[in-house]
Amino acid sequence: MLHAAVARTAEGKFRQSVVIGEHVLVADEHHDLGGDDAGPTPHELLLAALGSCISMTMKVYAERKGWPLERCEVTVSMSEEGNATTFHRKIVLSGPLDDGQRARILEIAGKCPVHKTLSNPIVIQDS
Numbered sequence: 001m002l003h004a005a006v007a008r009t010a011e012g013k014f015r016q017s018v019v020i021g022e023h024v025l026v027a028d029e030h031h032d033l034g035g036d037d038a039g040p041t042p043h044e045l046l047l048a049a050l051g052s053c054i055s056m057t058m059k060v061y062a063e064r065k066g067w068p069l070e071r072c073e074v075t076v077s078m079s080e081e082g083n084a085t086t087f088h089r090k091i092v093l094s095g096p097l098d099d100g101q102r103a104r105i106l107e108i109a110g111k112c113p114v115h116k117t118l119s120n121p122i123v124i125q126d127s
Helices: 042-065 099-109 113-119
Strands: 005-009 016-020 023-027 071-081 084-094
Touching (some): 023 042, 042 099, 042 113, 084 099
Antiparallel strands (some): 005 016, 016 023
């Protein structure tokens, strides 16, 4: 079950307390934008969501196949040009994988649920 994320204003100009189920996170903006840099920015949280989902998906797939994937490292950044946003990902796989296993795991990276969500049309609706 997916918990809703509840963001509430906190101290400081931009700081937010974000509650997701039993977890409490802090979101903020960097000093150069007038924030306190008390936590990741909203865009950085989005990058973390995509990167962690890609890594989880590859790890679970390799485990299910019994492949010797020891570690996944996913770095995600983004750039914006006009109305287009591009997510840049760098994936490093560690372990004695053969070329076929490595290629298949990298293919599976694009099938993570967050990647699918961001690749589909998105509607934001008030309730």
